[in-house]
Amino acid sequence: MAQANRSMEVGTGLFVLLGFAALGFLTTQLPASGLQLKRSSASYSVIAKFDDIGGLKVGAPVTMAGVRVGQVNAIGYDTSVYRASVTLSIDRRYARIPDDSDAAIQTSGLLGANYVAITPGGADTFLHAGSQLQFTQSAIVIESLINKLFANFSSNKDSGDDKKGSSDASK
Amino acid sequence: MSSLSQRRSMALDALGKIGAVSLFLLRVLGQCIPALARPQLVLKQVYNAGARSLVIIMLSGLFVGMVLGLQGYDLLQRFGSESALGVAAALGLIKELGPVLTALLFAGRAGTSLCSEIGLMNATDQLAAMEMMAVDPVRHVVAPRFLGGFIAVPLLAAIFNCIGIYGAQLVGVTMMGIQPGTFWSQMQNSVELRDVNEGVIKSVVFGAACSLLAVYEGYHAEPTADGVGLATTRTVVTSAVLVLLLDYMLTAAFL
Numbered sequence: 001m002a003q004a005n006r007s008m009e010v011g012t013g014l015f016v017l018l019g020f021a022a023l024g025f026l027t028t029q030l031p032a033s034g035l036q037l038k039r040s041s042a043s044y045s046v047i048a049k050f051d052d053i054g055g056l057k058v059g060a061p062v063t064m065a066g067v068r069v070g071q072v073n074a075i076g077y078d079t080s081v082y083r084a085s086v087t088l089s090i091d092r093r094y095a096r097i098p099d100d101s102d103a104a105i106q107t108s109g110l111l112g113a114n115y116v117a118i119t120p121g122g123a124d125t126f127l128h129a130g131s132q133l134q135f136t137q138s139a140i141v142i143e144s145l146i147n148k149l150f151a152n153f154s155s156n157k158d159s160g161d162d163k164k165g166s167s168d169a170s171k
Numbered sequence: 172m173s174s175l176s177q178r179r180s181m182a183l184d185a186l187g188k189i190g191a192v193s194l195f196l197l198r199v200l201g202q203c204i205p206a207l208a209r210p211q212l213v214l215k216q217v218y219n220a221g222a223r224s225l226v227i228i229m230l231s232g233l234f235v236g237m238v239l240g241l242q243g244y245d246l247l248q249r250f251g252s253e254s255a256l257g258v259a260a261a262l263g264l265i266k267e268l269g270p271v272l273t274a275l276l277f278a279g280r281a282g283t284s285l286c287s288e289i290g291l292m293n294a295t296d297q298l299a300a301m302e303m304m305a306v307d308p309v310r311h312v313v314a315p316r317f318l319g320g321f322i323a324v325p326l327l328a329a330i331f332n333c334i335g336i337y338g339a340q341l342v343g344v345t346m347m348g349i350q351p352g353t354f355w356s357q358m359q360n361s362v363e364l365r366d367v368n369e370g371v372i373k374s375v376v377f378g379a380a381c382s383l384l385a386v387y388e389g390y391h392a393e394p395t396a397d398g399v400g401l402a403t404t405r406t407v408v409t410s411a412v413l414v415l416l417l418d419y420m421l422t423a424a425f426l
Contacts, residue, residue, distance in 0.1 A: 008218045015222035019326025022333040023371070030261060030362045060360075113360040 031059070042092035044129040045073060048103040048116070049083040054139025056105055056114040062088050064118045069094045072116060088116060090127070098123040104137035114139055195387050198309055199317050206314035216319025220281040220382075224327060227280055228273060232331040235268055236260065236338025243339070244347050253349055257358035260339035264332050265362065265370040271418050273328040274377035277320070278410035282385035285316050286406040289389030290399035298390075313390055317382045324378025325371060332370065369425045376417055381410045 053075065062070040070090035078085040090097070100121030105114055118133075127133070206213060239260045247253045289312060292298055298308040336358075343349045385406050392402035 008215065011222040012214055012218040015225055015323075016217070016326065018225070019221070019329055022329035023326070025333055026265065026329055026367050026370075027364065030265075030359060031364045031367065108360075113357075 043070060043089045044092065044095070044127075045087050045089050046127050046129070046131050046133060048086050048088060048133040048136050049078060049081060050086060050103075050105060050136050050138050051083055052138040052141065053084045053086060054105055054107075054114050054141050056086065056116070056139065060113060060115050062090060062116045062118065064094070064097070064120065069118070086116070088133075095126065095128075097127045099125050099127045099131055099133075100135065101127070101133060102135040102137065103133045105139035107140070191391075192383065192387050195390070196383055199314055199383065199386065202307065202310040202314040203318055205310050206318060209311075209315070212311065212315040213318050213322075216315045217322050218319075220277070220285070220316075220319045221323030221327060224277060224280050224323070225330070227276060228327045228331050229334050231272060231276055232269075232334035233338045235272060235331075236264065236335030236340075237342045239263055239268070239335065240339040240342030240347070244343055244349075253343075253347070254353040254357055256339065256343045256349060257336075257354040258361040260343070261336055261358045261362050262366060264335040264339075265366055266373075267418070267422075269328045269332040269335065270370050270373035270377055271414060273324060273331045273374060274381050274414045275411055277324055277327065277378070278381045278385070278407055278414070281320060281323070282381050282406050282410055283403050285320065285382070285385040286389035286392070287399055287403050289313065289316070289386060290392035290394075290402050293390065293392060294394035294396075294399060296394075309390075313386045317379075317386050320382025320385065321375075321378050324381065325374040328370065328374035328377075369421075373418065373421050376421065377414050380413050380417060384410050384413065 056072060056075065058072055058075055060072045061068045062072065070088055072086060073089040074087040076085045076087075077083075088103070097118065098121040100123040102119045102121065104117050104119070106117045107114055121135075240256065243256045243259045243263075244253055247255055247259065289298075292312065298312065301308045301311065340351070340354060344351045344354055388402040388406045388409075389399075392398045
């Protein structure tokens with residue numbers, strides 16, 4: 001009897017352990033923006049202001065030369081300059097980033113997720129906590145590119161006599 | 172005329188059943204805290220409902236994941252985006268297939284045994300004997316079984332999801348040759364904590380619904396061999412329909 005009880009307890013323990021391990025995997029490993037156990041691992045925050053962030057999300061990677069150096073911590077809208085204010089948290093290990101570096105929002109693949117790519121500048125002073133990146137490039141929104149393309153096409157085609165849809169595409 | 176009154180009595184029956192199940196739920200919930208005072212009883216039910224369903228859940232999860240991998244790959248490569256297979260499989264599993272299939276399997280594997288066990292205890296007057304000894308059968312028999320299912324289903328669903336994602340990875344990466352890096356990084360970029368939470372909440376609700384129906388049907392089964400058999404069948408049918416209905420409502424609520 002005691003033996004049966006013991007095997008039942010071991011079985012239940014195994015099941016509960018497995019279940020919580022699976023839950024832990026789903027919540028911490030799957031979403032990049034999920035619960036991260038060591039979020040407070042030494043990092044510092046810098047701010048970059050963009051005209052258009054496209055589909056950038058909190059938790060998106062920050063890269064230099066393709067290597068992940070940090071992540072997007074917060075996204076807000078700054079009404080004083082009418083631009084998006086993005087807080088980047090960068091790993092302490094990468095403390096020597098020139099403060100005239102350039103931040104660009106890029107897309108991985110044609111339709112992939114957005115990320116922030118930092119290209120180092122040439123200054124002798126480095127970014128520190130709270131400093132702001134001066135040079136930024138907005139996300140390229142494919143839809144607006146396509147719109148421009150079509151506007152150009154139709155303005156070329158209609159430049160003769162037709163007046164269809166060529167009003168603002170003359171530039 | 173007779174068909175009208177017949178229909179009315181059917182509607183009244185359905186209403187009465189909903190009311191009876193709700194009242195029973197309240198009664199069971201009221202006994203859940205006292206039942207927790209005897210963790211040994213609850214533990215035994217977690218073992219019965221959860222640990223012993225592990226093999227069927229893991230096998231089903233593996234095959235569901237592998238089928239998702241095959242179908243997803245076939246569909247996505249028509250658009251040249253087979254690297255999105257990880258996202259498609261993970262979101263499909265976490266949000267829908269994991270909770271729903273786990274609940275259906277649970278109803279078939281554990282719900283039936285809960286129902287027939289309680290039904291048979293009732294048929295052999297064990298529940299009546301408990302009442303004679305001033306022991307509340309809802310507290311000692313029904314509530315631990317309800318709690319066991321309620322605890323087991325979310326854990327089973329999480330295991331189902333993990334094994335399913337592994338199955339999709341097995342097909343997509345190992346058989347079809349998708350880059351493992353793109354498979355996982357696309358998944359991590361697109362799955363959000365919100366999606367995982369949605370799946371967990373769904374499986375908690377389904378677990379409560381399936382366990383409640385099983386114990387209700389068993390407790391109210393006619394105390395004959397025939398009655399217990401009918402109650403077991405009803406458990407599976409109502410659980411399946413209720414789970415799918417709740418799934419629609421929860422999905423609509425989360426969108």
